[in-house]
Amino acid sequence: MKTAxxxxxxxxxxxxxxxxxxxxxxxxxxxxxxTDIDVAGAAETIDCGGRVLCPGFIDMRxxxxxANSALAGGxxxxxxxxxxxxxxDTDAVVERIRHxxxxxxxxxxxxxxxATQGMQGQxxxxxxxxxxxxxxxxxxxNHAVADAQVMRRLLEYAxxxxxxxxxxxxxPELGAGAIAHxxxxxxxxxxxxxxxxxxxxxxxxxxxxAELTGARLHFALLSSKDxxxxxxxxxxxxxxxxxxxxxxxxxxxxxxxxxxxxxxxVRPPLRSEEDRLALIAAVADGTIDTLVSDHSPKxxxxxxxxxxxxxxxxxxxxxxxxxxxxxVHAGKIDIMTVLKTLTVNPANLLGLPTGTLAAGSxxxxxxxxxxxxxxxxxDALISSxxxxxxxxxxxxxxxxxxxxxxISVFERT
Amino acid sequence: xxxxxxxxxxxxxxxxxxPSGKLFPHKHLLGIWGxxxxxIKHLLDVADGYVDLNRQPVKSAPSCAGLTQIxxxxxxxxxxxxxxxxxxxxxxxxxxxxxxxxxxxxxxxTMLDTAATLNAMHPDVLVMRHGDxxxxxxxxxxxxxxxxxxxxxxxxxxxxxxxxxxxxxxxxGSIHGQTIVISGDVAHSRxxxxxxxxxxxxxxxxxxxxxxxxLPADVGELGVEVFHHMEAGLKNADVVMMLRLQSERxxxxxxxxxxxxYHFWGLTRDKLxxxxxxxxxxxxxxxxxxxxxxxxxxxxxxxxxxEEQVEMGVAVRMACIDILTKELRQAALTGAGT
Numbered sequence: 001m002k003t004a005x006x007x008x009x010x011x012x013x014x015x016x017x018x019x020x021x022x023x024x025x026x027x028x029x030x031x032x033x034x035t036d037i038d039v040a041g042a043a044e045t046i047d048c049g050g051r052v053l054c055p056g057f058i059d060m061r062x063x064x065x066x067a068n069s070a071l072a073g074g075x076x077x078x079x080x081x082x083x084x085x086x087x088x089d090t091d092a093v094v095e096r097i098r099h100x101x102x103x104x105x106x107x108x109x110x111x112x113x114x115a116t117q118g119m120q121g122q123x124x125x126x127x128x129x130x131x132x133x134x135x136x137x138x139x140x141x142n143h144a145v146a147d148a149q150v151m152r153r154l155l156e157y158a159x160x161x162x163x164x165x166x167x168x169x170x171x172p173e174l175g176a177g178a179i180a181h182x183x184x185x186x187x188x189x190x191x192x193x194x195x196x197x198x199x200x201x202x203x204x205x206x207x208x209x210a211e212l213t214g215a216r217l218h219f220a221l222l223s224s225k226d227x228x229x230x231x232x233x234x235x236x237x238x239x240x241x242x243x244x245x246x247x248x249x250x251x252x253x254x255x256x257x258x259x260x261x262x263x264x265x266v267r268p269p270l271r272s273e274e275d276r277l278a279l280i281a282a283v284a285d286g287t288i289d290t291l292v293s294d295h296s297p298k299x300x301x302x303x304x305x306x307x308x309x310x311x312x313x314x315x316x317x318x319x320x321x322x323x324x325x326x327x328v329h330a331g332k333i334d335i336m337t338v339l340k341t342l343t344v345n346p347a348n349l350l351g352l353p354t355g356t357l358a359a360g361s362x363x364x365x366x367x368x369x370x371x372x373x374x375x376x377x378x379d380a381l382i383s384s385x386x387x388x389x390x391x392x393x394x395x396x397x398x399x400x401x402x403x404x405x406x407i408s409v410f411e412r413t
Numbered sequence: 414x415x416x417x418x419x420x421x422x423x424x425x426x427x428x429x430x431x432p433s434g435k436l437f438p439h440k441h442l443l444g445i446w447g448x449x450x451x452x453i454k455h456l457l458d459v460a461d462g463y464v465d466l467n468r469q470p471v472k473s474a475p476s477c478a479g480l481t482q483i484x485x486x487x488x489x490x491x492x493x494x495x496x497x498x499x500x501x502x503x504x505x506x507x508x509x510x511x512x513x514x515x516x517x518x519x520x521x522x523t524m525l526d527t528a529a530t531l532n533a534m535h536p537d538v539l540v541m542r543h544g545d546x547x548x549x550x551x552x553x554x555x556x557x558x559x560x561x562x563x564x565x566x567x568x569x570x571x572x573x574x575x576x577x578x579x580x581x582x583x584x585x586g587s588i589h590g591q592t593i594v595i596s597g598d599v600a601h602s603r604x605x606x607x608x609x610x611x612x613x614x615x616x617x618x619x620x621x622x623x624x625x626x627x628l629p630a631d632v633g634e635l636g637v638e639v640f641h642h643m644e645a646g647l648k649n650a651d652v653v654m655m656l657r658l659q660s661e662r663x664x665x666x667x668x669x670x671x672x673x674x675y676h677f678w679g680l681t682r683d684k685l686x687x688x689x690x691x692x693x694x695x696x697x698x699x700x701x702x703x704x705x706x707x708x709x710x711x712x713x714x715x716x717x718x719x720e721e722q723v724e725m726g727v728a729v730r731m732a733c734i735d736i737l738t739k740e741l742r743q744a745a746l747t748g749a750g751t
Binding site: 182183184186187188189190191193195259260301304305306307308309 | 446523525543545546547548550551565566567568569603606629630631632634635
């Protein structure tokens with residue numbers, strides 16, 4: 001059965017195609033897209049009303065599956081982090097998650113495995129077997145692999161499988177116990193803090209190891225200007241390094257934790273305004289390769305605690321697009337660059353068969369209105385928890401329809 | 414030095430606000446940050462009156478009789494807890510002190526459950542100390558009664574700053590224009606933070622003197638001059654406030670040794686020569702003699718105000734309780750009249 005999506009602004013970041021036209025889906029595969037597509041044979045025709053149609057978003061860093069929330073945010077592929085109740089550090093756990101994902105047929109879930117056993121940073125995890133079972137990358141999540149020798153061997157070993165290692169970019173000693181960005185606000189609030197240098201130091205060390213071993217290395221969640229500069233320098237030296245950040249680092253600075261607002265407590269911490277602006281510039285110039293939600297549902301019980309005791313993390317699926325579009329509307333980043341960070345870039349890094357509208361690829365795509373104004377309402381979120389610092393924030397850009405595997409799985413009425 | 418007579422009827426109690434508005438327009442006392450100079454001055458004025466009362470043979474001023482005060486301390490304390498308890502008792506409150514060492518309220522129960530439990534007991538004043546910055550503010554959001562912060566993490570210790578200010582004002586006549594040195598472990602000190610905010614608000618020139626490892630990041634942004642050399646920092650100082658050096662700072666590579674710390678940053682008679690002749694020496698206690706302060710400086714009756722600070726503590730805490738329960742008491746009186 002054929003379905004035609006007509007009157008759409010088609011954007012395929014993989015080819016930088018951006019024009020009005022139509023897209024035809026045959027069962028679960030994209031048959032064709034373009035300006036002059038014959039849609040006569042389609043059983044169903046959907047008028048996109050001039051909205052943007054682009055590949056479904058790939059969220060490279062999520063701590064929970066939360067499928068309906070993801071689809072409402074236009075995310076059709078979730079990369080689940082290994083910090084689950086049972087740490088994902090064996091092929092058995094990877095297989096179980098992949099099977100559950102295939103059975104659900106809604107949102108695609110690919111796990112990342114732990115880089116070291118139990119994410120303890122001592123013994124390399126079974127990377128090869130986890131990769132065979134469907135793991136798309138390896139990381140110790142919110143722990144940087146501290147030991148330089150372990151890190152070196154990890155990269156050497158992973159290089160043999162061409163597996164992507166994802167490192168949390170914070171020097172563990174400088175970051176120990178830190179819950180805020182070192183600066184005037186942390187000083188005034190009396191919060192233990194770490195400087196941005198902790199991020200740059202880890203990037204400097206590990207990009208040297210990436211050069212030494214020739215392996216691929218990705219730095220998760222950049223939060224600082226120094227971190228961005230460290231990645232930029234490593235890329236210029238020819239190291240095979242990439243990096244990501246999350247929209248909240250583009251949108252907030254450490255003022256957000258004023259008054260001990262634990263809903264703005266994230267790891268790494270929100271940093272200065274200078275850092276925020278540097279991160280936006282780094283997305284614009286391509287230094288930052290991917291945008292991730294770092295979706296991390298936490299109940300009010302673990303958030304409404306004294307700042308030091310409160311859980312870190314925010315829910316990000318449903319606000320990912322609108323927050324990523326903010327610098328586009330501000331004229332700081334073009335829409336093609338932002339959509340690359342959400343589609344083709346993570347697909348290429350992780351080797352996924354998605355992230356493009358190319359004929360023959362799986363029909364995972366999203367239709368969104370880039371200009372639609374709305375107000376984020378924490379209570380209206382579908383996600384399993386409502387921990388967002390963006391409640392009541394006016395934003396622009398909203399998902400209208402999400403199609404996964406050819407099926408329309410989310411429709412906004 | 415107090416300008417007030419010993420006649421009890423003339424004590425400037427908190428009972429009357431001028432027509433221009435409330436002198437202390439806050440429900441709680443969570444910190445000095447955010448208080449305007451008028452509110453601070455009002456607290457100090459009221460406290461000044463209680464100093465005289467506390468020197469009488471009969472120290473009772475039971476204006477708050479029938480009200481209940483809970484002192485909830487999640488961190489060990491001797492002098493602050495006792496000071497609040499005496500303050501409450503002298504004002505006639507029924508005071509109950511709870512140290513979590515012998516209570517079921519520990520980390521297992523969440524802060525908000527603790528608040529609900531306490532709220533159900535209908536206290537009128539809750540005095541709280543906690544090891545986490547911001548914890549008292551969090552609890553206060555859920556409490557119906559007035560909450561006084563008796564120290565939270567590294568954040569604030571407002572009554573200590575107030576008693577320090579009262580000591581300075583009584584000894585020096587004014588806070589405005591004084592050069593005041595705060596020296597020691599500023600990084601981990603809530604006393605230093607509250608003092609910086611208060612002294613700045615009242616127009617003092619605040620200097621910090623400490624080794625770089627004991628100063629928090631960007632502390633200059635708080636409106637202070639930062640020194641690392643003791644002699645330079647002490648030059649022409651009117652007041653020196655020493656902070657307690659926690660012995661556990663030796664383990665975190667903050668300092669090489671107590672001996673070296675004393676050599677460079679311990680307050681000795683010799684270093685004190687750089688300050689003005691009539692310099693006032695203060696310490697929030699408990700002191701480490703021979704670490705941050707030499708015994709002969711601490712015991713110098715002409716310069717040391719350390720015991721006086723303790724005395725002012727009771728008066729300041731009485732003033733805080735008095736002011737924060739004022740509306741409650743007035744409402745009760747009005748209610749009884751109708």
